[in-house]
Amino acid sequence: MSTVNTLKSESIKKSFSWFPPMHEKATALGKKLRKNHGCAHITDHTSFLDQGDIFILCAGAKYNTSDLLHLANQKKPSVLIVDSSEKKNVKTWIKDNTKNSKKLENKTYFLGSLKRLSGFIASSFYEFPSEKIIISAITGTNGKTTVANAAAIAFANCKEICASLGTLGLITYKKNIETIEEIKINDFDLTTPSAVLLHRNLNELIKLGVERLFIEASSIGLIQGRLLGCKIRHTAMTNLGHDHLDYHGSFENLEFSKSLLFTAPDIESAVFTExxxxxxxxxxxxxxxxxxxxxxxxxxxxxxRISSEINLKINSISDDVTNVTYQDSSSENNELSLTTIGKYNIENAAVVAGLMHAAGKKKEEIISGLKKFKTPLGRMDFLKEEGCPLVCIDYAHTPEALERILTTLRDLSKKRNGKLYCIFGCGGDRDKSKRKKMGKVATKYCTKGIITSDNPRTEPLGEIIADIYSGIDKKIKHNWRKITNRGEAINHIVSKAKKNDVVLVAGKGHENYQIFDSRKIYYSDYEETRSAFNVRKLNLEK
Structure with missing residues (x-):
């Protein structure tokens, strides 16, 4: 557990406010910049910085102030905004590295607590875009991505132009006759992007005519203030489980960070999962x-049903469809089929229904929207091939998420008269305390499996795998192999499993890369699985 991050989280927890000191000054600065540089964009990320733009310089773990000044100066921004604590260092750098230091100094603004205030600068610069879109924010350990994307689809089905923003990037949704057209607009490195990028993208959504946005609000994003300056009207919480304890330091701090969403000043409704x-x-x-x-x-x-306003009662489950009864305060019950399985996914669908109810949608609209429910890429995604085991690709990377999907897949494997296998790893330089728990969970439900790589980053892969392996009962450790190459691990299981077996490939889901040290290397669970299917079929034909 990182002591530095824990202390930082504790410090932010004590000082957090939706209206931090100096927010009015930051708002005024944004308005001034809009008046003087109306054709520019504002960013805190050098990859989005173009000549003539306004650059908010916030040093971080990857780049220090000097690094960012070098990168920014090459792109010739019209304005620099820097934290007041860096004033002396910035002035020295400008003097030592520029020919016309006075000119650059004159277009540099200094503001204290800049990271906390950057959202207010960006919001007023873009003329308060969050007031022109109805924003719903979803928090929780698992299910945020599914709910955000499924809710956007459900509301688009009501002929609203919608968008989702989170792990899968920024996506717009618009109804086209009977189908929902999805267009990817942007990708982000974080589940919840910085406050500056958030308001910049809100401004773009307004230009596209988007009326409603669903944001994934991560615990770290909330405590770091990435939603400050943003008007949030509707909120929802999916669940709370073990994740990011390396940052938060304790489960109590994690819960506090999630709960911040529900103290936002403009919220009208809150949906909770029972x-x-x-x-x-x-x-x-x-x-x-x-x-x-x-x-x-x-x-x-x-x-x-006990006390919930909306309940989706599970009637029956097939391979990939769940028949449910929609129950609310009325005496009339409605049956419908959802193209997903797993109680947790039905709970996610119920949250979507809750968000629609909170927005004043009629029962018929809610049911029609639920019929469009689907899990996004990398969530409970089944790959099928004749003569091969059924493979499920899922983003599950927490103990709770892994247990939920394995519970569902174990029932499915029993129906198929097969066995359940699992391939997974854990991320490096991240919460170590969950690794042993995930090893224990996997071996509770699976016949056999493989521990492998999943973004080891700068941490030795062998140590990560050993941490996971320590959670496996000694009596069954012989059923679990260690194969560091993830593609080889998938090929091994697919080649050995029988056609009625089920294989879970967990942890990466939609991601199309592996991170080794600081290098991103192209990799896809989907491509490796399809390749393993082809190899198996070729071997069967011999």
Whole structure:
């Protein structure tokens, strides 16, 4: 667990405010820059910086102030905005590295607590774009991506132009006769992008006519203030589980970070999932902090409905379809089929229904939207090939997410009279405390499996695998292999498994890369699985 990050998280927790000191000054600066540089863009990322743009310089782990000044100066921004704490260093750098130092100094602004205030600068510069789009923010350990994308599809089905922003990037959704047209606009390095990039992209969405946006609000994004200056009207929480404890330091801090979303000043509604006693206890603690004007309610996927406003009762499950009954306060129940399986995915669908209900959609519209429900790329994605085992690719990278999908796939493997296998790893330079737990979870549900690589970054891969392996019961360790090459691991399992078996390839999902040290190398679980299918078929033909 990182002591530096933990101390940083504790410090931010004590000082967090949706309206930090100097936010009015930051807002005024944004308006001034808009007046004087209306044709420019504003960014805090050098890859989005063009000549004549405004650059907010915030040093981080990857680049220090000097590095960013060098990179920015090459692109000739019209304005620099730097934290006041760096004033002396910046002036020295300008004097030592530029021919006309006075000119650059004159177009440099200094503002304290810049990272906290950058969202207010960007918001006013783009003339408050979050006030022109109805924004819903979804937080939770697992399910954010599924809910954000599925909600955007459901609302687009109601003839609204929608967008989702998060792990899969920025995507727009528009109804075209009976289908929903999806267009990828941007990719981001983070689940919740910086406040500056957020407002810049909101401005682009307005130009595209987008009326409603669904944002994934990560715990780190919330505590770091990436949503500051953004008007959020509707909120939802999927669940709370083990993730990012290397950053937050404790589960209590993680919960606090998630709960910040529900203290945002403009929210009108809050949706909570009633999945178990723990989730209910967490939501009850959050509800106590809610503004009296906020309407809140529960949704669920239970066989015995208790107190939730909307419940999706599971009736039957086939290979990839779940038949449910939509239940609400009315006496009329409606049956429908969702093209997904797994109780947690039905809970995600219930959250979508909750967001639609909060927005005032009619029951018929909600049910019609749910019929369009689908999991996005890399979430419960099945790959099938004749004569081969059924392979499921999923982004599950937390103990809870892994257990949820393995519970579902174990039931599926039993229906197929087959066995369940699993291939997974854990990310390097990230929360080490979850590795042993994930090893324990995997061996609880699977017959056999392989521990492999998943973005080891700068950490020795052997140490990561050993941490996971330590969670496996000694009696069954012989059933679990260590294969560091992820593609080879997939090929090995696919070649050995029988055609009625089920194989989970977990951890990467939609990602098309592996990170070794600081290098991103192209890699795809989808391509490796299809290649393994081809190899198996060729071997069977011999």
């Amino acid at each position: 999945s178990n006693r723990f989730s209910k206890a967490v939501s009850e603690r959050i509800i106590r902090k809610l503004n009296n004007k906020v309407k809140y309610f529960y949704v669920s996927a239970k066989n015995n």
